[in-house]
Amino acid sequence: QVQLVESGGGLVQTGDSLRLSCAASERAFNTYTVGWFRQAPGKERTFVAAITWSSRNTYYADSMKGRFTISRDNAKTTVYLQMNSLKPEDTALYYCAAGRTVKAPFLPSQYDYWGRGTQVTVSS
Numbered sequence: 001q002v003q004l005v006e007s008g009g010g011l012v013q014t015g016d017s018l019r020l021s022c023a024a025s026e027r028a029f030n031t032y033t034v035g036w037f038r039q040a041p042g043k044e045r046t047f048v049a050a051i052t053w054s055s056r057n058t059y060y061a062d063s064m065k066g067r068f069t070i071s072r073d074n075a076k077t078t079v080y081l082q083m084n085s086l087k088p089e090d091t092a093l094y095y096c097a098a099g100r101t102v103k104a105p106f107l108p109s110q111y112d113y114w115g116r117g118t119q120v121t122v123s124s
Contacts, residue, residue, distance in 0.1 A: 002026045002113045006096050009118030012086055020081040020118060022096030030074040033102035035111060036081045038092035038120075045095070049081060050105035059105045086122045093117040 003025040012018055022034065035050035049070040050059045058070050067086075072079040079096060097111035104110055 004115035006118040024077040032098040034079040040092040047106035
């Protein structure tokens with residue numbers, strides 16, 4: 001059982017940056033694809049970004065391309081999400097997820113383990 005803990009969220013202003021972290025409890029995490037998703041109040045959970053175990057492939061939702069960067073440090077069993085030029089519409093609870101076999105990284109159902117989320121609030 002892999003436990004995931006997100007951190008790094010907070011209250012920021014439009015145009016600011018944040019770096020989210022997703023720390024895993026098991027080194028098996030290093031062989032998993034990891035994704036970030038977000039969920040705003042009253043809305044469905046949506047895909048943000050994903051990264052394969054080797055960092056060879058990264059994936060982004062269209063609205064995040066050029067603003068968000070996903071990376072990982074397997075020595076620290078941690079995945080990061082660097083978020084720049086934040087907008088009020090980025091306000092949401094951000095979750096990380098890990099999956100052994102992920103064929104469609106934008107689908108929540110592809111992931112086996114989930115964290116509890118970290119809140120990001122962007123004021124205008």
